[in-house]
Amino acid sequence: MEKFTVLEAIAAPILRINIDTDVIIPSREMKRVSKEGLSDGMFANWRYTEPGGREEQADFILNQEPYRQAKIILSGDNFGCGSSREHAVWALHEWGIRAIIAPGFGNIFYGNCIRNGILPVVLANDVVENIAAQVEANPANNLVNVNLSNCTVTAADGLAHAFEIGPGDREMLLEGLDAIAVTQRRDDEILAFQARDRLKRPWIYLEE
Amino acid sequence: MPSTIIEKLWNEHLVADLGDGTSLIYIDRVFLHERTGSVALKSLEAASRSVRNPEQTFCTMDHIVDTFPGRTDKTMMPSGTDFIVATRDASHAAGINLFDLGDRRQGIAHVISPEQGIALPGVTLVCPDSHTGTLGGLGALAWGIGSTEAEHALVTKTLVVKKPKTMRVTFTGSLKPGITAKDMILKLIGEHTASGGIGYAIEFAGEAVRNLEIEARLTLCNMTVEFGAWSGMVAPDQKTIDYVKGRPYAPTDDQWDKAVEYWRTLKTDDGARFDKEIVIDCDAIVPQVSWGTSPMHETGIDQSVPDPAAETDEGKRTAIEKALEYMALEPGTAMEGIPIDAAFIGSCTNSRISDLREVAAILKGRKVAEGVKAICVPGSGLVKQAAEAEGLDKVFTDAGFEWRESGCSMCFYAGGESFGFEERVVSSTNRNFENRQGPRTRTHLASPTTVAACAIKGHLTDVRNIDND
Numbered sequence: 089m090e091k092f093t094v095l096e097a098i099a100a101p102i103l104r105i106n107i108d109t110d111v112i113i114p115s116r117e118m119k120r121v122s123k124e125g126l127s128d129g130m131f132a133n134w135r136y137t138e139p140g141g142r143e144e145q146a147d148f149i150l151n152q153e154p155y156r157q158a159k160i161i162l163s164g165d166n167f168g169c170g171s172s173r174e175h176a177v178w179a180l181h182e183w184g185i186r187a188i189i190a191p192g193f194g195n196i197f198y199g200n201c202i203r204n205g206i207l208p209v210v211l212a213n214d215v216v217e218n219i220a221a222q223v224e225a226n227p228a229n230n231l232v233n234v235n236l237s238n239c240t241v242t243a244a245d246g247l248a249h250a251f252e253i254g255p256g257d258r259e260m261l262l263e264g265l266d267a268i269a270v271t272q273r274r275d276d277e278i279l280a281f282q283a284r285d286r287l288k289r290p291w292i293y294l295e296e
Numbered sequence: 297m298p299s300t301i302i303e304k305l306w307n308e309h310l311v312a313d314l315g316d317g318t319s320l321i322y323i324d325r326v327f328l329h330e331r332t333g334s335v336a337l338k339s340l341e342a343a344s345r346s347v348r349n350p351e352q353t354f355c356t357m358d359h360i361v362d363t364f365p366g367r368t369d370k371t372m373m374p375s376g377t378d379f380i381v382a383t384r385d386a387s388h389a390a391g392i393n394l395f396d397l398g399d400r401r402q403g404i405a406h407v408i409s410p411e412q413g414i415a416l417p418g419v420t421l422v423c424p425d426s427h428t429g430t431l432g433g434l435g436a437l438a439w440g441i442g443s444t445e446a447e448h449a450l451v452t453k454t455l456v457v458k459k460p461k462t463m464r465v466t467f468t469g470s471l472k473p474g475i476t477a478k479d480m481i482l483k484l485i486g487e488h489t490a491s492g493g494i495g496y497a498i499e500f501a502g503e504a505v506r507n508l509e510i511e512a513r514l515t516l517c518n519m520t521v522e523f524g525a526w527s528g529m530v531a532p533d534q535k536t537i538d539y540v541k542g543r544p545y546a547p548t549d550d551q552w553d554k555a556v557e558y559w560r561t562l563k564t565d566d567g568a569r570f571d572k573e574i575v576i577d578c579d580a581i582v583p584q585v586s587w588g589t590s591p592m593h594e595t596g597i598d599q600s601v602p603d604p605a606a607e608t609d610e611g612k613r614t615a616i617e618k619a620l621e622y623m624a625l626e627p628g629t630a631m632e633g634i635p636i637d638a639a640f641i642g643s644c645t646n647s648r649i650s651d652l653r654e655v656a657a658i659l660k661g662r663k664v665a666e667g668v669k670a671i672c673v674p675g676s677g678l679v680k681q682a683a684e685a686e687g688l689d690k691v692f693t694d695a696g697f698e699w700r701e702s703g704c705s706m707c708f709y710a711g712g713e714s715f716g717f718e719e720r721v722v723s724s725t726n727r728n729f730e731n732r733q734g735p736r737t738r739t740h741l742a743s744p745t746t747v748a749a750c751a752i753k754g755h756l757t758d759v760r761n762i763d764n765d
Contacts, residue, residue: 139735
């Protein structure tokens with residue numbers, strides 16, 4: 089997985105609460121048995137004029153310059169709620185998004201971001217709105233800096249906002265780790281657990 | 297120290313405390329489906345990794361399959377067949393248990409996993425589907441995950457999980473006639489918002505919850521994700537044990553006795569502390585219906601469409617304005633009387649035999665209003681078979697409902713089928729998101745009995761008055 093350390097980029101404010109994964113990628117846009125080829129369908133219902141069409145909706149922010157180059161999304165609370173579809177994260181990543189800043193995230197979506205090299209940053213709503221206002225004043229120049237080394241977000245005013253992230257999640261992103269390989273280092277513990285558990289809860293272990 | 301049922305199950309499955317607020321948790325059962333399961337299995341194959349304990353791993357076809365009678369691998373969604381075939385091939389290669397098309401046990405993952413005895417009290421069960429929390433209705437610790445996490449669970453039999461905070465939601469009083477588990481959970485989300493449960497595992501408790509039958513408890517837990525919660529559950533009791541007994545994958549003989557003995561310990565100890573407590577008075581719950589584009593946008597059928605001007609929080613106000621624009625509703629309009637174009641009974645929330653029986657009791661001897669398209673999709677092949685054995689299919693079709701094969705269907709425009717552009721649907725499903733049921737389709741969430749009453753009247757209506765006509 090791609091590592092994440094520091095990102096300084098254009099941020100696109102989409103300040104609505106409860107942006108769900110059906111909005112991020114509608115069901116009909118998940119066309120292939122693959123993690124790829126999904127960015128075209130990202131935000132399809134907001135981005136295009138017709139369902140299934142590809143004519144751009146001019147007033148949607150990601151269809152406008154300089155936001156077409158955005159690598160950061162600023163959003164309202166509960167971003168990525170709803171369906172567990174990891175396609176939402178794959179689509180965002182393929183389109184170019186590397187960090188999302190919001191007051192809160194859907195639980196499954198948050199985990200999906202970590203596992204795909206996107207940094208979900210939790211900041212208070214007024215901070216997100218303040219950053220958005222700075223960006224909107226001059227989106228091409230007022231870049232947003234997201235630093236995972238020291239866990240801060242800094243906008244044009246130079247004020248650093250600290251954010252929290254679990255140490256394991258942080259390491260996963262900083263090092264670009266493969267979560268399965270990390271867990272497999274503890275395989276002895278897992279097998280020992282199974283052996284103990286099989287005696288205690290034999291009904292869990294169905295016949296092979 | 298007294299502990300909650302959530303802590304007990306957490307500790308029972310603890311392989312290792314990773315020391316940073318997360319733990320390695322043992323996963324008893326993994327359930328897959330053709331939309332994300334196919335991607336996960338293919339990805340494992342590409343990385344030369346294999347499924348540990350395939351005999352404890354299950355897969356169904358529900359998300360993309362058509363629900364038309366006489367269906368095949370073909371779907372309305374052009375590439376749907378690819379997902380179905382890829383899932384079948386990968387499941388066979390991995391040696392996992394597959395409930396394929398043509399198998400009468402096939403159906404919606406969270407309907408068939410209790411039905412088959414795969415979900416049991418006290419198990420950890422994960423599925424790359426957000427409604428996996430449903431199985432908490434049996435006292436399982438179950439939660440939805442992404443596809444990459446599913447790969448992790450398949451290969452290692454574990455997941456790295458941040459320890460959730462605990463919440464108890466106590467439903468006091470008793471449900472009035474016509475009020476269901478669906479109304480309870482909608483009421484909770486309406487009052488405490490779609491993000492009110494973020495970071496929590498929930499125990500649903502109280503007299504009204506104890507009085508719910510198992511299938512109703514599954515409905516209650518189904519929508520914990522719409523509350524933002526990580527998981528939700530009801531402690532197992534005698535009803536749970538009776539429900540599980542004799543199911544194909546449930547324990548038998550001396551293992552059954554051992555399991556029951558263990559299940560009886562799965563309850564919150566007196567004096568155990570939760571991080572948060574919420575109390576809801578069931579005596580005050582009326583039939584709930586949603587008016588907007590988030591499950592928190594809901595109200596009683598006796599209320600009106602809200603006025604965004606009355607909302608002081610700017611974010612919520614904007615959301616209400618956008619929702620009313622999408623739903624084409626004016627503030628102040630009475631909910632009762634809003635005309636509908638379609639009615640849907642189905643989904644992992646409300647498509648079990650008890651739901652179909654309650655709906656049939658309302659439909660019997662009545663007709664769906666002219667111009668209303670009404671569809672029923674039973675949750676599994678076995679639910680459908682049981683309903684047909686009782687003659688319920690005849691009640692549905694006589695009333696004017698279509699009677700379909702099982703699957704997720706129009707809950708999310710699954711196989712590419714929808715009720716149509718800007719059509720207004722009253723639906724027994726769980727999400728009223730923009731475009732969820734198809735492009736520009738307008739969804740009103742409600743209990744199955746409310747859906748039935750609305751279908752008959754041709755507009756949103758109070759199910760409690762249906763017998764007065």
